[in-house]
Amino acid sequence: MWVLIFLCALVFALIVPLGGNFFGLPDAVLPPLFAANLTLFLWLLARFVGRPMVSFLEARGEGIADELAQARRRLAEAESLRDEVRRRLDEVEREVEALKVRADRDGAAEAEEIAAQTVREQQRFLERVDEEIRRRTTEARTTLSRDTAELTARLTKDLLDKELTSGDRRRILAASLTAMRSADSGD
Incomplete structure (x- = not known):
């Protein structure tokens, strides 16, 4: 590869007019010297600047690849977390709907129980x-019979x-006693 670079630099040096005298060297020596100088400069540049730069760029590329992999991993985690949140939200919505249905059913059952209890209480009250x-009717009859018997006894007397x-x-007196006895017995 360096030979190819040297040859390219030599062709370039031969094409370009040099003009002037460099350090008193003959013109025939200058193109190979310029080509060698350019090749040496490029080699030194590749050796001392290029390698560290390549190492830096490779490390930076690896860092970017790692960051990209981490970003993809975080994106996958975020998507799975989003899916989990959606799943849990759907589950919570189903539970809320079930609670609503159960509350409606329990409310209806409670209303029926209250209505039945009200009917039972009403029946007990009526009883x-x-x-x-x-x-009180029995007491009134008894009192009325007694008062009637007393009145009859007084009138009779x-x-x-x-x-x-x-x-x-x-x-x-015998008839009155018989009437009183029959009134006390409820006839």
């Missing part, structure tokens, strides 16, 4: 009211005292 009405004989009194 207590009916029982109270029966009890008054009548007996005024107009009846002792035999009449006994018959009326």
Whole structure:
């Protein structure tokens, strides 16, 4: 490769007019000297500047490749994280919908239970009211029968005292006692 560079530099030196005298050297020596000088300069440049620059550029290329690989890896992680977030969000939405359906169902069941309990409470209240009405009706009948018997006994006594004989009194008293007994028994 360096031979090819030397030959190219020599052809270039022969084509370009030099003009002037360099260090008193003959004109025939100058083109090969310029070609050798240019080749030596390029070799030194490649050796002392090119290699470190190539090493730097290779290291920089590897660094860029590593950064690119890390960026791709982070992108893949971000995409998987995005997919995971979407999956979890869908799952949460399904759970919320299930909770809503369950709450609606539980609310309806609770409303039915409250309605049934209200009906049971209403039935118990009506039974207590009916029982109270029966009890008070029985008490009123008993009181009415007793008051009627007392009134009948007083009236009978008054009548007996005024107009009846002792035999009449006994018959009326027996009839009144029979009426009182039948009233107490509920007939």
